[in-house]
Amino acid sequence: MKPQFYRSSVVPVELRCSTGTKACYGKHTHDEFSIGSVDGGHSVYFNTNTETQIGVGSLVIVNPLDVHSCNPALDTDWSYKMLYVCPKWLGYIQTMTVDNPSKNFIPFSQIHTDDPELYRQFQSLASSIIANTENMRIEEECIMFFSRLFHETNTGALNKPIPRINIVKAYNYICDNFKKCISVKDIARNSGLSEYHLIHAFRKSYGITPHAMQVSMRINEAKALLKKGQDIAAVASELGFNDQSHFHRNFKRLVAATPAEYRK
Structure with a gap:
């Protein structure tokens, strides 16, 4: 091959x-x-x-x-x-x-x-x-x-304490921008952390990574829009998913039901 x-x-x-x-x-x-x-x-x-x-x-x-x-x-x-x-x-x-x-x-x-x-x-x-x-x-x-x-x-990690306020800033930035195509670097820059310390401190605080939090916020918004009867493809596009299958896969993983089942 x-x-x-x-x-x-x-x-x-x-x-x-x-x-x-x-x-x-x-x-x-x-x-x-x-x-x-x-x-x-x-x-x-x-x-x-x-x-x-x-x-x-x-x-x-x-x-x-x-x-x-x-x-x-x-x-x-x-x-x-x-x-x-x-x-x-x-x-x-x-x-x-x-x-x-x-x-x-x-x-x-x-x-x-x-x-x-x-x-x-x-x-x-x-x-x-x-x-x-x-x-x-x-x-x-x-x-x-x-x-x-x-x-x-090679060697051990740099273990520096991360102030709680920086993690809250990261969370709030994701809240304000979860529909957009944001990067780890964007979140880190707006929270005053390096990308590495952002990921590890965020996961320690919330149990999931910044990306997983963004996906969770998108799915919560999708549920609200689907309950209003909005079109599934339109919801996927509005919330920044790559395509409908990508939306479907993430929705089912977090809701244990398909978008169509949930809307019905």
């Missing part, structure tokens, strides 16, 4: 997906940071002059300009995903989450990990990029995944 490529319009990443392939790479480098998952079969992974056998559930970590290759084991095929990330953006996220006063990307000392939660989060992020879900969800998942990667493989 030919490789598939997916790019995000909200974060500087590119995802490559290959299934059941025997394609091999020579040792090479590239300017981007990259991280990839083995989803089927086994691979021979070379990085920093070390060769390692890895399998399903492993994530490879490749710093910019590191000489590396990752190929299927001899006479087999494999499936994998590889995410290429702009180092400048990654350094920006790194500055929020770990002790990095330089604001430049600090290379990872670890070249692969078998952490099951990191693997699960990577697959969730990849699925969101492939499905091209809401921009804010992709933005959140990228920040959450890479902050966990920094903490688990």
